[in-house]
Amino acid sequence: MIIIIGAGLIGLSIGNELLDYGYEVSIFDFKKKGEASGAAVGMLAPLIEAKPYEEELFKLMQESKSIWFKYSIDLEKQSELVTGYIENSALLIAKDSDEFEKLKFKQNFIKKIGHDAKLLDKSQTLKIEPLLSENIYASLYCEEQSQVNPILLKKALVNSFLKKGGSFFDNKSINKLVLKNNKVGISLRNEVSFASQIIIAAGAWSYQLLLDSFGINIPIKPIKGVSMRVKQLKTLQKIQNNLWFNNIYIAPRNNRELVVGATEDEKGFEDKINVGEIYYLTKNLWESLTFADEFQILGFNSGLRPSSYDGLPVIGQLDIISDKIICAFGHFRHGVLLSPITAKIISKIVKGTKIKNLYKSFSPNRFNLEI
16 A cells, blocks of 8 residues: 555645556545645746746656646546636736846747747737736737646545545544654554555645654745635626736636735745735736726635745655655645646656656755755
8 A cells, every 4th residue: 555645736646646557545634724735826837937047847847737738638537527727828917128128038038948938019918918907018928828726626636536446534643654674654643554655745744744753854844825816807808818927927717717826925834814915916916907906806825835945846765764755745836737747757656667867856865864
């Protein structure tokens, strides 16, 4: 049996992948408030997220994006639920000449990594998205930068996992991991459950679990994010593209719902939503779209994104302790996008299949770990 610790998008994606290969899989929900997907908007936009100093991460994001369409189709068939996957494009919006210079730099960077993006002036931008504020200056149009609904995605993943025969435990408290006579297991309140392999996918809480279990300090910290859901008026033209501004980004759902994200704050494990965060999102939305003052607020969500000090996810065997303990956390703001490829990498490791050098860049062994 394989045990996965963590029932977020990463853990559930891995669980589904392993069940497809015939493994017996049990997922233990870590049951911590502030799961990262709570604040996720669900952007699948590697070109937008790409940074010049993160070449390996961009390659991983691109690879994951290339399999997302099939991943969503297969998951919807298996779960008989929708994921909210939408294939659309993105507009990066500049509100003044300074921001326009940043767009030109972004366009040049995108060209350098082998892709195209088109600069649009104000009139061209408003023709595509007439609900944008008249105060905009220009935009950068990037095709095939899609989105998915993280809430619907998780429901589909859970349903698929259970239909395939996976075991799900959401009411057992995990104290720590156990290594005894070369066997790995988890210590519960009154028992120890052993497994052939253990996969840690507990997000920001993975750090404390490994520290308590083995005294290992993998540099992961929680970054709080808050997103907002609003309803667009039926009398208004629907927004078609994912919109990226300097301060916020907006994903239009098929049901005229807009999801606005997201704040980023380092506040430990605090996940409560405060007035300042609500003001930040509503103010920037009001300044970015016409008629925003008439939108209906549906709610706010918060989540804690697990961020490593070098910005890369932690994916691979924890060799310093045991090759039977596998890490799958630290995806920061890319957890939704990277969930399919993470599942495929972990399944290769579990099967003992050779993985390519790119994947090794994300191994926990890159840290100077000591017991």
